[in-house]
Amino acid sequence: xxxxxxxxxxxxxxxxxxxxxxxxxxxxxxxxxxxxxxxxxxxxxxxxxxxxxxxxxxxxxxxxxxxxxxxxxxxxxxxxxxxxxxxxxxxxxxxxxxxxxxxxxxxxxxxxxxxxxxxxxxxxxxxxxxxxxxxxxxxxxxxxxxxxxxxxxxxxxxxxxxxxxxxxxxxxxxxxxxxxxxxxxxxxxxxxxxxxxxxxxxxxxxxxxxxxxxxxxxxxxxxxxxxxxxxxxxxxxxxxxxxxxxxxxxxxxxxxxxxxxxxxxxxxxxxxxxxxxxxxxxxxxxxxxxxxxxxxxxxxxxxxxxxxxxxxxxxxxxxxxxxxx
Numbered sequence: 001x002x003x004x005x006x007x008x009x010x011x012x013x014x015x016x017x018x019x020x021x022x023x024x025x026x027x028x029x030x031x032x033x034x035x036x037x038x039x040x041x042x043x044x045x046x047x048x049x050x051x052x053x054x055x056x057x058x059x060x061x062x063x064x065x066x067x068x069x070x071x072x073x074x075x076x077x078x079x080x081x082x083x084x085x086x087x088x089x090x091x092x093x094x095x096x097x098x099x100x101x102x103x104x105x106x107x108x109x110x111x112x113x114x115x116x117x118x119x120x121x122x123x124x125x126x127x128x129x130x131x132x133x134x135x136x137x138x139x140x141x142x143x144x145x146x147x148x149x150x151x152x153x154x155x156x157x158x159x160x161x162x163x164x165x166x167x168x169x170x171x172x173x174x175x176x177x178x179x180x181x182x183x184x185x186x187x188x189x190x191x192x193x194x195x196x197x198x199x200x201x202x203x204x205x206x207x208x209x210x211x212x213x214x215x216x217x218x219x220x221x222x223x224x225x226x227x228x229x230x231x232x233x234x235x236x237x238x239x240x241x242x243x244x245x246x247x248x249x250x251x252x253x254x255x256x257x258x259x260x261x262x263x264x265x266x267x268x269x270x271x272x273x274x275x276x277x278x279x280x281x282x283x284x285x286x287x288x289x290x291x292x293x294x295x296x297x298x299x300x301x302x303x304x305x306x307x308x309x310x311x312x313x314x315x316x317x318x319x320x321x322x323x324x325x
Contacts, residue, residue, distance in 0.1 A: 010250030011298075014259035017244035022266030024236035026219060026274045027228040034225065035212040038091040039198060043209065044229055046083055047195035049237030053188035060182035067180045068189070075186060078173045079193025086166025088198070088207065089159050096156025103144055103264065105160025109167030110136065110257040116172060117254055128300035129254070136261055136293030142286025143264050171257040174248035183245035191241065219274035258297045261290050 024045070031041045061068060068075075086106070093102035114133060117123040125133070177186050202209035215222050248256040265287045 006250055007298075010247050010256070011259060013243045013247035014251060014256050015262060017240050017247055018260055018263040019266045020235050020240035020243070021260075022263045023270055024232060024240075025267050026270050027231040027236060030216045030218040030228045031211075031225065031232075034214065034216040035210065037208040037210040038094075039088070039202065039207040040209045040211045041232065042087045042091065043195055043198040043202070044211070045232040045237050046087075046191040046198070048229065048233035049241070050188055050192040050195055052233065052238050053184055053191070053242070057182070057185040057188035060184050064180065067178060068185065071178050071181045071186070071189075074173060074177050074181075075189035076193055077169070078177075078186060078190035080197060081166045082170035082173060083166075083190050083194030084197040086163050086170060087194075088201070089161075089163030089166055093156050093159035093163060095159075096153040097160060102156070102160050102163070104140060105157065106163040106167055107140055107261060107264070108137075108161070109164035109171075110261065112164060112168035113171050113253050113257040116168065123254075126300055128296045132258065132293040132296030132300065134293075135289045135296060136258055139286040139289025139291075139293060140261060140264060142289065143268060143283050144286075167260075168257070170244070171248055171253045171260065174245040175251075175253040175256065177245075177249075179249075183249065184242050186245055187238075187241040191237065255294075255297055258294045261294065265290060 028038070028041050028045075032038055090102055090106050093105060097105075111133060114125050114129065118125060174183075174186070198207065199209075201207040213225055216225050216228060217223075218228055244256070244260070247259065250256075251259065268283055268287075
């Protein structure tokens, strides 16, 4: 596969991941409005997704269990930080902060990715990447439309920064996991580990796990609670994680993390279509800035360096890229 086509596939997977992640708000809101705790909705989302991915993951490994064994540490860290850590951090942050502020703190994880690649791999960001980061973060602030002057509590900021670490871990580990470990296997193992951790925290009383099993209101229509669970686990779980990991392997941690910012745009779009929450002109400007920031980072990745640099990530070979669903 030519590099241009490979990058196009990676960006397509990144947008698919962002769109499906962005749909989680609609499904999750219907459950929370019906009496579910946010943590219970998250546990159901990743737990059912892990079960759905178990057979595809086993088939993708094709008996290469030694690959799974040597990747246990990566899978465990992915489940602990990227799955459970990111979501627990975010949902605890919104207990003390406005949702917009919590989202902004979580998505500061893209800055952590750039700093990580600089500190650990010597990939100092160039001017276009810095300009892209500034544009994207400013756009995120506008899309979230942070107004109201709500009081900021320090404990909420700490939880939000914890979510940022989890988000950065998601992109870094997705890009640098063993190339022989299929994305579907990493997603399945990480979500299974994350589910176990959430259930343990719930059982010992550190997280509220509360669920109801009656009808819910989804996009203005009354339906069974099973429908939003299916949406959360299949669309916002299976598709989002597998496509996101595949995108990170092709694009690398830095570019895929910037492309992941479009999740906020998709969340706003879906809220408009399903809940009638019309985006404002300020949010539209913010969306344009996010897209511009991603374009700048992509242009920087295409520019030849003045001196040899360590590559950010190995590009997946054609055989591997073809298996990434």
